[in-house]
Amino acid sequence: MEQQSTNHDLTNVGELLPVVINQIEVKSSRRAFIESNTEEGSLYDINNEHLIPVFLRENMPLISHGEFIDATIQAASKVFSGEKILSPSIRLSHPVLGRIPEAKNKPANQLLEHEKTKFYDRLAFLIEIPSIFTDVAGNKMTLTVGGVKCYSMENLMSRNYEQHFKVFIGFEVKACTNLCISTDGLMRELKVKNIEALYDGIQFLFREFNAVQFANQLKQLPNYDLTEAQFAHFVGRARLYRHMPDEMRHSIPELMFGDSQINSICRDYYSDNSFCSNPDGSINLWKLYNLFTGANKSSYIDSFLDRTLNALQITNVLKDALDNKGNCWYLN
DSSP states (O other): OOOOOOOEETTSOSSOOOOOOOOOOOBSOSSOSOOTTOEEEOHHHHHHTOOOOEETTTTEEOOOHHHHHHHHHHHHHHHTTTSOOOBOEEEEEEEEEEEOGGGTTSOGGGOOGGGEEEEEEEEEEEEEEEEEEEEETTEEEEEEEEEEEEGGGSOTTOSSOOEEEEEEEEEEETTTTEEEOOGGGEEEEEEESSHHHHHHHHHHHHHHOOHHHHHHHHHTGGGOEEOHHHHHHHHHHHHHHTTSOHHHHTTSOOOOOOHHHHHHHHHHHHHOTTTOOOTTSOEEHHHHHHHHHHHGGGSOHHHHHHHHHHHHHHHHHHHHHHHHTOOOTTTO
């Protein structure tokens, strides 16, 4: 008997219910979800072509990028049993290139493919679960999981073998591949010593995440508007924040976006096809939030998830200020 595909629209569903559906090998995020200094990678190449760094004292291998991705796929398949899970979209940066000993004296332009070696220091990937979705202001969002790994964070001289990973679960806005992550959907520093502990940590995050609650939080943002004057004031304050002395910044909510990203937000405030300002210059917080997450695509992999979370945090600071009509340094 043919199994019927069923979707979970979180707009009207109070909880997630597993359902058996057809598994289709479709790639997550056909457009790049992060762009700066990255290139597309494939799981096949990672597993079959890339070297794996080791702890130097005993030549013990680190958990590979491929093992990290596979653990995430397995955890998602366990927690969201029966859901449609797409193949991962992978971005890599900071390649470490080498060559086999026999080719050490060859000019670089004469190296054959089998004489080259490489691995990438930094990895970011996401995996869509499109059968769990919702809608905010006409923008479809699908449940998405993934992670970030930087080999340079590890102490390769250690005997401890503890390794560091970042794991997330949130939503991807389909119109623009912008990523939405809350505090509850991000493990900034998952420390493990083996692949079993990594799998357990990833599965724990996925089980604890409340997708419906986060979706409802996002659905509130279109109800709040900044006037053109308020937006301009916010942009000015955002530029000041980056250059203030530390002692002046300690009582102000952190803004992790740099001047070039603020410039991108200003440009898209006028020109973005989906999230530009209204004719009167006003802009709601859902649109502004997406201008932030769109600008975040220019971040390096190691800061990408932290800034993704910060985009929501700073948007909520503005929301609370509009709600309570209270003092907010970014708007006053």
